[in-house]
Amino acid sequence: MTLDKTALVVDNNNNSTEVNLTGSASDTADMLDMTIGETVGKALLEDAKLNVRHANVFYGDKQAIHDISLDIGKNEVLAMIGPSGCGKSTFLRCLNRMNDTIPICRVEGSFLLDGEDIYDRRQDPVLLRSRVGMVFQKPNPFPKSIYDNVAYGVRLHGLAKNRAELDEIVEKSLRRAGLFNEVKDDLHKPGTGLSGGQQQRLCIARTIAIDPEVILMDEPTSALDPIATALIEELITELSEKYTIAIVTHSMQQAARVSNRTAYFHMGKLVEVNDTDSVFTTPQHPLTENYITGRFG
């Protein structure tokens, strides 16, 4: 199996269709040798929110991502799984240009948000990040009050005309993040005084306050206990009605629970992407199978 620049789309009935690219049917013998080859499953979608084609990312000389083509659909929750160092976080960070801040990082390929080039010279990264919000692994509230944490982005982007409107946005965001009832009497206490799970929900409230279109989550629950995790997962499901969500997670059960589609990354390549249901019951690539059944190692 060659590693040429092709991506093959294979649907659940094993009918392969080539989308804008060329490729041949997967070779079973090669698969058992654990070569990665073309992405199996359904990487490309019609009418997607984000289109990524032939993404290559380098840190200095080291290539972190090899020729990934992947679409993220509207109102979809896409889970990205894979062992540490497989490039899933790097890929996620490309989607709102978080890698811009790393001087040795070089990004190639095309990244389109609603058909608009994310890496276009005229694209303002700050505006872009207001459309593509991000929630990080460790809750990182600003050292400000709960109210100001949520209001910060709203003020920055001038999204509220007056104080009353700002109050309303803050309350609505906290409500949507499922935090309002817990903090409504303490809105002017510091955000850092909340518990870990509450802080993470505060960060989510801060993200949705500026009404983004896409929310990127980089292991949002890895520092949280099971109850806080369940609350966040519930929230992800609710948020997907309004937003497109891409989530990187180390918990395969979490990916299985919250996502519509799951993408498996391995050594900087996209091995398989398909409906979550089929990835967790009948993965097509042996590497995916090994990883989700705990045979990786």
Place this chain on the structure above:
Amino acid sequence: MELGQHISQRYNQELENIRNQVLKMGGLVEQQSINAVKALLNHDPELAREVASRDDEVNSMEVAIDEECTRVIAKRQPAASDLRLVVAVIKTITDLERIGDEAQKIALYAQKLSLRDTVNDMHSELAHLSRRVLDTLRDSLHAFARLDANQAVETLGQDKHIDKEFENLSRLLITHMMEDPRRIKSALRVNWCARSLERIGDHAQNLCEYVIYLVKGKDVRHKSLEHIRAKHFPMDDEETPFVTPKLAD
């Protein structure tokens, strides 16, 4: 399917243990069926009693394996081929237990002296049907033991032969009943035995379907054999980009 190679050795052992227990249960159920048929054809009430008394063993194995599967689901959250293994096992043991019940029914009839003449009259037909059923059962258990989807789909094709033989036997028995109404009772009982054999064949078919599910990840229940062959067993295997399980050494 590599049952081994999990990062967790204990998990390996748990899955291996489940599989071994199913093989053991399959072996016992097969032996029960063979003995029941033997007891019926050879008029061996002693053997028939033994079969009837061993059914409890089959039942308790079903319960034990079921519990083990529940434990693995709770503790390990199996996915992909591991999940399919556990699900297939839970279904398989239900069918195995039913086969055990059918064997027990045959054994209970085999203890009745009144059946003797009718069984003798029907001896070759009964022996023929039994052989087909027992072969099918053996093949389906082999398919599970080797995780051999090809053998499973071949074995699926046996059902129509079994049904035909059962029908022929039934027709013969009806003729007997019409000729000599005093034999209706015993003829009916022989027919029940034949019916049990036919049911064992049906359960063996189910086992094959679970093997195909386990190996290919496709649910082929309630599908025609032609459909299964055409869809999931294309002549050219290269067209199936799917993780083909293979047995650990």
